[in-house]
Amino acid sequence: MSHDHDDRPRLTAAQAEAALNPPPGRVGGDLVTETLQGLGATTVFGAVGRPAPGLPGALRRSASLSYVELGTESHAATAADAYGRITGEVAVLLLSAGPGALATLPALQEAAAASAPVLAVCAQVPAAGLGGGRHGYPGELRDQQASFRDVVKSVHPVRTASQIPSAIAAAWESALTAPHGPVWVEIPEDVLRAGTVLPPVSALDATPRELYPRPELTLVAAELLARAERPAIIAGGGTVRADASGKLRRLAERIAAPVATTYGGKGAFPWEHPLSLRSWPGDRHTTALLEDADVLLVIGSGLGALSSGGHTFAPRGRIVQIEADAGKLESNHPALGIHSDAREALDDLLDTVEDREDASAADRVRTVLEAAARDRAGDLAPEQRVLAAVREALPDASPSFWDLTALTTWAWSAFDARRPNTMHSAQGAGGPGYALPAATGAAFADPTAPVLAVTGQDGAVRSAAELATARRYGLPVTWLIVEDTGRAGGGEPACPDLAALTGAFGVPAVRSTPDSLPADLAGALGGPGPSVVVLGAEPRRPAPEAG
Template identity: 70%
Template sequence: MTHDHDLVLRPTPAQTEAALNPPPGRTGGDLVVESLAALGATTVFGLPGQHALGVFDALRRSDLRYIGLRVENNAGFAADAYGRITGEAAPLLLSTGPGALTSLAALQEARAASAPVLAIGSQVPTAGLGGGRHGYLHELPDQAASFRGVVKSVHTARTQSQIPSAIAEAWTSALTVPHGPVWVEIPQDVLLAETAIPVVTGGDTFPEELPPRPELTAVAADLLTRAERPAIIAGGGVVRADAAKKLRQLAERLQAPVVTTFGGKGAFPWTHPLSLQSWLEDRHTTDFLEDADVLLVIGSGLGELSSNYHTFTPRGRVIQIEADLGKLESNHPALGIHADARLALQALLETVEEPRTDPTAPERVREVLDKVRARVAAQELTLEQDVLAAVRKALPSRAPSFWDMTILAYWAWSAFDPGAPNTMHSAQGAGGLGYAFPAALGAAAADPTHPVLAVSGDGGALYSIAELATARQYGLNVTWLIVDDGGYGILRAYMTDAFGTPTATATDLPGPDFVALAESFGVPGVRTSPETLARDLAKALATPGPSVVVLPAVLRMFAPTHAD
């Protein structure tokens, strides 16, 4: 009996001839770029370095598009966004030691947000592996150890014959749910040596699917069918799985109100009658979710931000669908279903057949949102709401936006209508600074048909200011809104709340003239005001190429409510 997996594809005569007579002058670096191209990669990000030059030399002989950033961490953020936008693994080429280590914060964000990034780093020559014997520049005793706690998987190629398989294995890992970053490292001498290995042409990989267990789906469907007050929390897993339409179908069939987490922005239509939007830092929302007799949590681990800082204590039955096994029931007991959000939602749609009737659900949603709006309105935060509204007005409906860890982004987590799935992204997964602008560059490289917005504070902007050169070099359609409040505004607010006064030398930042600085890079800049923001931002977004809009403003956070 022959099984499909027993079949072996025989090479054609032409393939055999090409394999026996590979073109001269190829190196291990060529095997890297050939492997990437064979797997379907078209764009790579990164920075060259001494030990990685074999790969960068091979790029000249390939059709891969290379986008080089000025800082490795920013290259990682760009690859992260490329992976989020396309759903493909984004190659990230790095050098040994300091270059590799500088990418760690970006890879941490990619891991937290389930963004598929294929990081390929060089190593010292093979003779130096094992630590300190030869004193090579950039040498680490165990470079891979620095990545094991950050990425999904670590892969090594110590010979040229190992390169295609190591990269294919890493690619499969990055795209197996939950998606995430992976690390491959290859010694310098392996990359530089000439190779007689045939040109890499076979690149098919098959990321494993993660369907739900049918017996668990049956129990979940029964609980949801019999529920009187069902509710849904939709997290980033819904967005990553491209499952927003299935979520909407299930919510409407159950008449279940839906709140999206900050990582799940866009998973459910903002103005839908069942949409509780994203007011997770509000006790009215928390109370509503706690009152649900059956709460379906899809693609969220119910972590700190999604649980109103761990004050959320559900009283009903919780069903949690989560692709990351480590997050399943990690914070609350539940009927845990280890599955991809898309496949699990499809299974529930096939099992929950009878529509549920509850004409009160939209009314209950309106009551919660009215209470939230009234509470925020009482705090006299008109400036902040006007600024956010101006951004929404200026941004085309399908244009993606990327938000740094800044006060306006904290507002956007709760109050911004993303307009569509997979269009609003922030660094809230790991919470590092400097994400927005380089990530926006990666998104613009992925899809040049839409303008891209980046939003930063002046503190976060200084982390990635060098990438204005990248934006200019490649003509990427990114508009960068910098809200300049003269420091780390959110940390200033946190310290004031906690200690009564901030440490000014730590939170106040004498900064540059961002407009003049942008123009020095050849990037047009404009200084705006809250009154002219919508107009100036819309004009910048409509103009091809990079641009900078600077808004001098001190914004305040709304007061969250974690308990009664």
């Protein structure tokens, strides 16, 4: 087979000179940092004082990599997850072997659930200790990568220095090929520490593969949508990750289809649009409309438990499902499954589908929203005041990160995100304490823009140490702590004075009330560096179960 193009990487004169005359003192860790630089990385995350062996010196010698230190490996992985979500770029995480690596499992599972492109580079015991024997090395596991294989998208073991650039480049490509996700590179610590005579890494190509829809499936889907009597659309997180919100709106308007977003898809469709069912898929009136659709287009969602009322959603019409993760196609409902990136699939649908007129669609949406509002009249009063205050104070383009609290379950449904990719919460395995380290990671994507973390008192105790990180780097992170009084479970766990706790980190807290919250939040978000607002909540019944 012959090729009529040449995409081989080329060296500049300076790179050629460096290759022939490598600088002295380089080790295997330098091959890691040089590869990351060549692929375009600028920020790497890790725990304070504990990057993988062989990397501290390599990081100091790096001309363009900035090493961000968080309090724990788990928080570093959460920060990397958030950085990857916000930028859409690979977020690099550096880890040591054994317990430090294992501590990141929940955060990497969360990254996998959110399809966040995180590249974990982890040390392994010396090469002589590999193979399952018990050699007594610190941090030794019989098969470390096995612990991560079912969590990350791909695993790339390294055994020699020459393998480092290729393994990292392959992992980088995997992380960015739809569906995005976390990947794992594992390198023996003696390989990282050992001197190397290999030339500096320069030209690399790790271009992700595009995932296009099959044209015959696009044709059938377009015909179904154009001929439907009551089409509807559910837009999930894959729509946001593919940056396909504009194409979603054009398609919905072309075929006059009501649109509901999942919690992961918040912001994918304008909240106040006449066709917007917003993000209340658990509401019985919205559910009835979606179940009654004769053609339901599901974009970037597997219709999992949170998006289907705990798998009670029972659509009666034909389903067309666009999903980049082949494992999610028809995983919960029979469908015309289109394995594709959402942006590419919507682009092809827009080129194919015929216009459909339906003057009643907006009226049906309005009727559903009015009925839903009547059902929950009074239920949301205290929560709605808090959510309204957050929405008033938070700039539209600023991201927010939410721990899983009662307030968050209301926010999933009732908070207008306004922009795609601006509201994030732990829906996979993040658990309490997710919001502050995530907001810290997001702040490194754009240190000039404010970021909001929303946490209950349990999450505050678990993650308060990252205030030291935010203060050390001067990050514009505002932490809203909602004190959870009247909790479910019948007991009040011991909790410190949260305002005094944050003050101990040199970040004084403002104690707020529902009446003063809009002004307090606006002041905190508008100021320099980190800030804390503690809201004493009124006793409330628990929020409804998520989903």
